[in-house]
Amino acid sequence: MKKSNILFDSSPRQDLGVFSHETDKLYGKYPRYSKLNTKIINIIKLRKESARYNIVRDEVYKLYTDGYGIKSIDRMLEIGGYSKTRKVLEYLNIEIRKGRNVVTDKLKEFRREKAMNEQKNKYGIANPEVVRKCAKYNMRGVQGYYPNSSTGELVWLRSTYEYIYAKFLNKIKTNWKMEDIYYTINSQIYRPDFFIYDDNWNLIKIVEIKGYWDNNAHKAIKLNEMLDINVIIIMDIKKYIEYPLDYHKELRVWKNLRILNK
Numbered sequence: 001m002k003k004s005n006i007l008f009d010s011s012p013r014q015d016l017g018v019f020s021h022e023t024d025k026l027y028g029k030y031p032r033y034s035k036l037n038t039k040i041i042n043i044i045k046l047r048k049e050s051a052r053y054n055i056v057r058d059e060v061y062k063l064y065t066d067g068y069g070i071k072s073i074d075r076m077l078e079i080g081g082y083s084k085t086r087k088v089l090e091y092l093n094i095e096i097r098k099g100r101n102v103v104t105d106k107l108k109e110f111r112r113e114k115a116m117n118e119q120k121n122k123y124g125i126a127n128p129e130v131v132r133k134c135a136k137y138n139m140r141g142v143q144g145y146y147p148n149s150s151t152g153e154l155v156w157l158r159s160t161y162e163y164i165y166a167k168f169l170n171k172i173k174t175n176w177k178m179e180d181i182y183y184t185i186n187s188q189i190y191r192p193d194f195f196i197y198d199d200n201w202n203l204i205k206i207v208e209i210k211g212y213w214d215n216n217a218h219k220a221i222k223l224n225e226m227l228d229i230n231v232i233i234i235m236d237i238k239k240y241i242e243y244p245l246d247y248h249k250e251l252r253v254w255k256n257l258r259i260l261n262k
Contacts, residue, residue, distance in 0.1 A: 057092040064094055067106025098189070115143055116260045142251065144258025150175040150197075154259060160247070161209045161237045162193060163254045168240040169194070175201060183226075185219040192220065192231065206231045 063073050074085040089096060097104070141159025148155050149170040155178040157163050162178075169176045175197040183190045194207040208220040210233050217233060224231035234240075241250055 053092075057094070060089065060092055061094050064089065067104035069104070069107050072107075072110070111143070112261060142254055142258070144254070144260055146258060148176065148178075149173070151177065157258075159209070160251045160254050161234075163258070164237050164240050164247075164250055165194065165207070165209055165234065167242070169196070171242070175199065183223055185222050188219075190219045190223065192223065203229060205229055208233045209237070210235050 060073065060077070063076065068076070070082055070085050070089065073089075074080070074082060077085075079085045079088055086096065141161065142163075143156065143158050144163075145154040146157050146163055146166055147153075147170075148166070150173070155166070157166060157178070166176070166178075177195045177197070178193065179191040180195040181192075181203075183192070192206045193209045195203060196205040196207060198204050206220075206223070206227075206229065208217070208231065210217055220231050220233050238247065241247060245253070
C-alpha cells in the first residue's frame, strides 16, 4: 500500500573574519562591526597562546563545559550579545555544541527553575493579568511535565497545543512518546513532537504540532518523503479539545495542572 502524501491537519552566511588581528583594517572592511564594545575588542586583540588569551579561554571554556549556554555566558561576561559571544567562542577555539547536545542539563535546570518561579510568583506567562492575543507574537508556550498514560512516564511539553494533543492521545488510549527518535535533515538534527505506535509498539505515525507558526515545517515535509509512514502537521488544535472546553479554558487548566518538577 502506497503511503499517502504529507497530511496537513488543518544567501549563505559569510565568514566575516571578525577576529582578524588587523583591527584597524577590520572596521574599514566590515563597517557593521564598527560598534563592537570594549570587551570584545580586547579579546580580538589577544594574541593566541599568550598568557592573557589562555586566561580568557579557560574562563569561557569552563563556563561552556559546565553547561551554560551562549546567552548565559554573554549575560555573565557582558560581551555584547549572542552573535558576538558565539564569535568569541569560535575565536577561542571552543567547539560549539550542535544538535541534541545544545540543550544541556544546566539549561534544562534553568528552564525548570524559571517556570517554577513564574508559577509561584505569578509573573511572566503565569501572570493572570496578561492576555495572550496571538501565539505568533509570543512563541514561548506554557511548559511543564504531563503524564503519558501509555508509558507511565512524565513528559515535558512546551505548549498548550502539545498538552491538548497529549491529553487527546491519553483519552483514546493510544501508545505515544515525545521526541522519541532523532533524524538528520539537511545536516541538522530534527526531533518531531509526537510518535504514535500500535499495540505492539510499532511506529505508525509521526505528528508535528505547529500552531500559528510553521517553524521546521519544511523538515516535517522532508521527513515525510524519507519515511514509509505518514508525517502529519497539526495547524489547528481546536478539533482535539474536549467539549465543552475551549482553548482559553484548556490554557487555564494546563497552567494549573502541569507539573514543574519531577
